Amino acid sequence: MTESWATFGADLHLELAAGRGLRAGLTEALREAARSGRLAPGLRLPSSRSLAADLGIARNTVAEAYAELVAEGWLTARQGSGTRVAERARARRPAPAAPVRRPVRPKTSYSLMPGSPDLGGFPRAGWLSAARRALSEAPNEAFGYADPRGRVELREALAGYLARARGVYADPERIVLCAGFAHGLMLLAKLLRARRVREVAVEGYGLDVHRDLLTGAGLRTRVLEVDAAGACTRALPGSGVGAVLLTPAHQFPTGAALTPERRAAAVDWARSTGGLILEDDYDGEFRYDRQPVGALQGLDPDRVVYLGTASKSLAPGLRMGWMVVPRSLMDEVLAVKGPTDWSSSAIEQLTLAEFIRSGAYDRHVREMRLRYRRRRDELVAAVGERAAVSGIAAGLHAVLDLAAGGERAALRAAAWQDLGLQPLSFFRHPDSVAPPREALVVGFGTPPQSAWSATLAALVAALL
Incomplete structure (x- = not known):
């Protein structure tokens, strides 16, 4: 025995x-x-x-x-x-050495910090069912060292989904899986540096971590100011930059959609100079009362690198992202990525592929779109005349414009309410020369459903 x-x-x-x-x-x-x-x-x-x-x-x-x-x-x-x-x-046991502590954001009882979906909405049962089916059907070679592009099953599923849902021209052979948007941007920064690009244009409002990834690779950033029509891409010609990072469908964090004229200007610049457009389509699935805004990549798949992620549609903890790469760049992208797929588990890739193929992904996105739209509408109604709300036609956050001095006062009041809020000034590029806006960036997708009403009440109290 x-x-x-x-x-x-x-x-x-x-x-x-x-x-x-x-x-x-x-x-x-x-x-x-x-x-x-x-x-x-x-x-x-x-x-x-x-x-x-x-x-x-x-x-x-x-x-x-x-x-x-x-x-x-x-x-x-x-x-x-x-x-x-x-x-x-x-x-x-000997006393452990004191851990090295990095600065962390203080925890609060309520949070409207942007950048996260409602994690309680993760489709656990559907994901588990997809995982079981994926495991039962997985070939033995799926458990070995993988293609650096990622599992072909997921690349094929994504190609079909991105084409119909985002207007992306995506051949599975041109899709490279990565561990979220930041991983993809890091790889592209290395590629640009290897191509002797020295400067990349970025939007006047955006995430500092993305700018840091570029500068960490030895690239300088040049500001494209942002207004109600999105990034001012007409400034690209003559700027000397070799690439531009854009959020065209829903500018982060202002919420503007890049107008057709400015999209065309960006593509014309890329064609005439050989430059690259890096498109961050971070929350393109979530639109409410406007026609869907397709991906910029559809205008010129040979000059645009499309980057998408499951961080907003499912959960950031999955560390699942993808790039749709121009055919001419594929060898260079794979060279910087390495000889095998180090991005994410093959099991998770197979699960996401099955989740998409079965229709569960579309059902989940529709369900969460309705939830977020209800929250957005409740936010607008609750704020009333206390602030002007913008950037709400899509996405998981809104911008609340305040009177002069209102940003600092609202943050102090939010602290008393134990409410986490982010000012718009936090996302402003240090080199931006545009007049600063007094505003808050409110992530209405962040709170769990059970805490949404109390979190909204805390925001209203902070704006009194």
């Missing part, structure tokens, strides 16, 4: 000191392992027969070492429970 793991106990790595007898060496090795905490209190040790076989020594030697350590109080032995590390060993 095969013995269970519980019968054998945990595997141990023991180094017996040279020049000592076997029993004395084994006793000291076990004592030190318990004293240092390497063997946790309560851990069940292997039986004397099993450990003796592992070490190639006599069973009696192990039994005598165990008996000595039981007598000293380092181990306990009870009939039916085996030999275990005693709880007293816990007090003998």
Whole structure:
């Protein structure tokens, strides 16, 4: 009969000191392992027969070492429970070194910080069903080292979805999977640097972490100011930049959609100079009372690198993103990514592929779109005349424009309400010369459904 793991106990790595007898060496090795905490209190040790076989020594030697350590109080032995590390060993552990602490955002009771979906809305049951089907159908080679582009099943599913839902020209052979948008941007920054690009244009409002990824790769950033029509792409000709990073469908964080004229200006610049457009389509699925705004990539798939992510539609913890790469760039992208797929688990890729193919992804997006639209409408109604609301035709956040001095006052009041809020000024590029706006960026997608009403009430109180 095969013995269970519980019968054998945990595997141990023991180094017996040279020049000592076997029993004395084994006793000291076990004592030190318990004293240092390497063997946790309560851990069940292997039986004397099993450990003796592992070490190639006599069973009696192990039994005598165990008996000595039981007598000293380092181990306990009870009939039916085996030999275990005693709880007293816990007090003998050396004090751990103080952890290195990085600055973190203070936790609050309520949060309207932008950038996150309602994590409670993650489709657990549907995802689990898709995972079961994906695992049952997965070929054996799926568990090996993978194509650096990612699993073909997901690339094929994404190609169909992006074409019909976002207007993207996406051949599966041109899709590269990555661990979220930031990973994709990091790879592209390395590619641009290898191409001897020195400067990248970025929007006057955006995430500092994205700018930091570019500058960390040795690239300088040049500001494209942002207004109600999106980024001022007419400034690209003559700027000397080799690439531009845009959020055309829903500018982050102002919420503007890039107008057709400015889209055309960006594409004309790329064609005439050989420059690249990096399109961040971070929340393109969520639109409410406007016609869908398709991806910029559809205007020129040879000059635009399209980047999408599941961070807003599903959850950022999946670390799942994708790039649709111009054919001429594919070899360079794969060269900077490496010879195998280091981005995300093949199991998660197969699960997402099945989730999309089954229609569950579309159903989930529609359900969450309705939830977020209700929240947006409730936000607008609750704020009333306290602030002008903009950027709400799509996405998971709104911009509340305030009177002069209102931003600082609202943040102070929010602190009293224990409410996390982000000012628009936080996202402003340091080199922007446009007049600053007094505004808040309110992430109405962030709170869990159970906390939404209380969070909205806290916001209203902060704006009084």
